[in-house]
Amino acid sequence: MIRTFGWNEFLFILMAIRWTIALSAIAFIGGGIGGLAIALARTSGDKVVRQATAGFIRVFQGTPLLLQLFLVYFGMAVVGAAINPWIAAALALTLHASAFLGEIWRGCIEAVPLGQNEAATALGLKWASRQRWIILPQAARIAVAPTVGFLVQLIKGTSLAAIIGFTELTRAGQIINNATFEPFTVFSIVAGLYFVLCWPLSLLARQAEIRFARASAR
Amino acid sequence: MTSADWLPTLLQPPYLGAIGHGLLTTLELTVTFVIVGGTAGFAMALLRAALPRWLEPLLAAWVACHRNIPMVVQMLFWYFAMPQILPDRITGPINASASEFVYAALALSSAFAAYVSEDLRSGIRSLPPGQYLAARASGLGFVASMVFVVLPQAVRAATPAICNQILLFFKGTSLAAAIGVAELTHVAQEINHETFLTFQIFAIATALYMAVALGLIGLVNLTEARFGGSAGRRSRRRRSTAK
Secondary structure, eight states: OOOOOOHHHHHHHHHTHHHHHHHHHHHHHHHHHHHHHHHHHHTSSOHHHHHHHHHHHHHHHHSOHHHHHHHHHHHHHHHTOOOOHHHHHHHHHHHHHHHHHHHHHHHHHHHSOHHHHHHHHHTTOOHHHIIIIIIHHHHHHHHHHHHHHHHHHHHHHGGGGGGGTOOSHHHHHHHHHHHHOOHHHHHHHHHHHHHHHHHHHHHHHHHHHHHHHHHHHO | OOSTTHHHHHTSHHHHHHHHHHHHHHHHHHHHIIIIIHHHHHHHHHHHHHSOGGGHHHHHHHHHHHHHSOHHHHHHIIIIIHHHHSOHHHHHHHHHSOHHHHHHHHHHHHHHHHHHHHHHHHHHHHSOTHHHHHHHHTTOOHHHIIIIIIHHHHHHHHHHHHHHHHHHHHHHGGGGGGGTOOOHHHHHHHHHHHHOOHHHHHHHHHHHHHHHHHHHHHHHHHHHHHTTSSHHHHHHHHHHHHO
16 A cells, blocks of 8 residues: 655654664764774884785775675674674674774874874883874874765765665665655655755865865965 | 585576676676766866856755765665656656666766766866966967866866776765666675675675776776876976976
């Protein structure tokens, strides 16, 4: 039976946005932690560590996110874990975010003038203190704009979880579309909701970029 | 099934053929969006430079829409919603052929055009305004100034960004699986369902994607070398030292 598109259908789609936000938040926090570790490994003195993480990054940057999702989702079944779209999506997106944030932040760390690290070493600071008090605070300023930019990518990326059956915004749209056969209305609303979520962040990223360019030009 | 006999299984004609066909479809989608979307993106960038200023917000909104809405949703929109609003005269022939492929190609091309036009616009903006003014002053019209003076330089400045977009959209072709196009990811998923050789089949797909991506990167480097040495970066450096 075909349902008409009404207030309840709209609310169903609207409420699904919380799963999109939750998934984005988990992947961003997890990816932030993993990304920091990878960025530090990529800029470390140990050649083996540097190349291992470079390989990790290359695999995740060279393959589609959907493939990574499938690999984790179906891989869980092979390993013997219970198939759970929630965990699979969170895990795949976290790994994905770790690789991308790691590469972004590596660039930011390398953008900090070398003399800063040398001066800190000359002052007798250990590696951890150098990173914590000298390098990372300066790299963080550079990192704001590209990190927010990647957050937009990540939020958009959560829509792929729909394909493995996790009911977030896109999947909610598909479900309602299957029930109402009003694709134009449904997908316009879904697209609009993503736009409302991502556009302010895009503006923020651009503003941060402009502000940083101005600050460093001075 | 033991883990040893997975390779002979996947090398059987039906699976091997499916993988090859999936890879081919992925490449077809890539070539289509580069040609169709790239041309449209060029036209858009020219349009943005030529049109009166009050139209600019409209085109900027068009670009912002493509940049802030997930590609999957754009795919679903083209596949499900567009036929609802497009006249039958257009949808008829599309539905008669491989409609999934056509709509996926349209979705990718449309989004790629938006990104390319944005990259080219910042390429145009990165040029000193004197270039355009001097072209006009030496008697070239708007179109001639754009085509012979501004665009060649803007393209060089935008080349690294556009190549990056090509790589991103190449990976984006996998999303056509969402509307049922039998490209590489979709094929890998289907073979996984039939054989349960999960890691093996996805490893093969991963290797194929990476091979094409590395090939694309090689192609990009070759083109940049042809253009007179890694065009974007070096010309930008030259410009900044010339200032």
